[in-house]
Amino acid sequence: MSTENPYAQYHVVKKGDTLSKIAEEYYGDKMLYPKIFEANKDVLQDPNKIKPGQKLRIP
Amino acid sequence: MRIAKTMVALAATALMLVGCASQKEPAEKAVAQVESSLAEFRADAEKYAAEELKGVEASVTKLKNNLASKDYQAVVLGAPSVASEVTALKDAVATKKADAEAILAAAQTEWTDLSAKMPQMVEAIQSRVDILSKSKKLPKDLDKAGFDTVKTEFESLKTEWTEASSQFASGMAADAVRKARGAKARGDAILAKLGMNS
Numbered sequence: 001m002s003t004e005n006p007y008a009q010y011h012v013v014k015k016g017d018t019l020s021k022i023a024e025e026y027y028g029d030k031m032l033y034p035k036i037f038e039a040n041k042d043v044l045q046d047p048n049k050i051k052p053g054q055k056l057r058i059p
Numbered sequence: 060m061r062i063a064k065t066m067v068a069l070a071a072t073a074l075m076l077v078g079c080a081s082q083k084e085p086a087e088k089a090v091a092q093v094e095s096s097l098a099e100f101r102a103d104a105e106k107y108a109a110e111e112l113k114g115v116e117a118s119v120t121k122l123k124n125n126l127a128s129k130d131y132q133a134v135v136l137g138a139p140s141v142a143s144e145v146t147a148l149k150d151a152v153a154t155k156k157a158d159a160e161a162i163l164a165a166a167q168t169e170w171t172d173l174s175a176k177m178p179q180m181v182e183a184i185q186s187r188v189d190i191l192s193k194s195k196k197l198p199k200d201l202d203k204a205g206f207d208t209v210k211t212e213f214e215s216l217k218t219e220w221t222e223a224s225s226q227f228a229s230g231m232a233a234d235a236v237r238k239a240r241g242a243k244a245r246g247d248a249i250l251a252k253l254g255m256n257s
Contacts, residue, residue, distance in 0.1 A: 007180045007183035007255065028197040028199070031195070032194055
């Protein structure tokens with residue numbers, strides 16, 4: 001069981017979100033979406049498939 | 060008449076000598092008792108009440124000087140007062156020692172918390188700084204100047220945290236906690252600037 005970092009930032013997926021949009025919001029650059037995918041491989045199998053309500057860690 | 064006066068003088072001298080000799084042992088005992096009492100807590104007195112110890116030591120020295128000068132009456136009369144000074148010092152040292160130990164315990168408790176949080180804070184900020192450094196643009200609400208400030212502040216935070224850890228390892232718990240608090244406050248400000256504190 002891993003200990004959650006209390007300073008980690010999270011994003012709860014909303015309808016219409018994509019990893020690219022989320023990357024643009026947090027990093028200013030949509031092309032950095034693989035960083036978010038890599039950090040959430042425990043909940044995401046495909047970077048193009050995210051669901052509303054998923055809690056994603058934003059590294 | 061002259062013989063009578065001489066006899067009286069001789070008798071007085073003899074009485075004085077006997078009196079002095081009879082005070083010698085009590086005077087020696089009194090000095091030994093005061094020194095023994097002080098020795099019990101001298102090490103703590105040096106650590107927690109060095110200035111006050113100097114004052115008491117001066118009084119003990121005066122008593123010993125009187126003993127060396129064979130002024131046994133002065134020793135016997137002065138010893139109770141010096142003994143009271145020693146008792147008062149002992150009480151003061153005990154209080155200061157207890158206060159210092161309480162401060163140390165509190166610092167160690169706070170350090171336990173900080174030493175768990177700080178590495179996590181550094182990790183979170185480092186990750187974001189590394190990613191943003193690769194970004195072609197920056198997120199809304201963060202411009203280049205602001206990001207440069209973040210990077211400079213982050214280096215200062217890491218230096219402060221390293222210094223705090225070193226201080227704690229050297230036994231300076233209170234100093235380490237003070238420095239670590241400063242590092243954490245810097246980290247909180249960085250997180251706010253990066254939009255990571257919500």
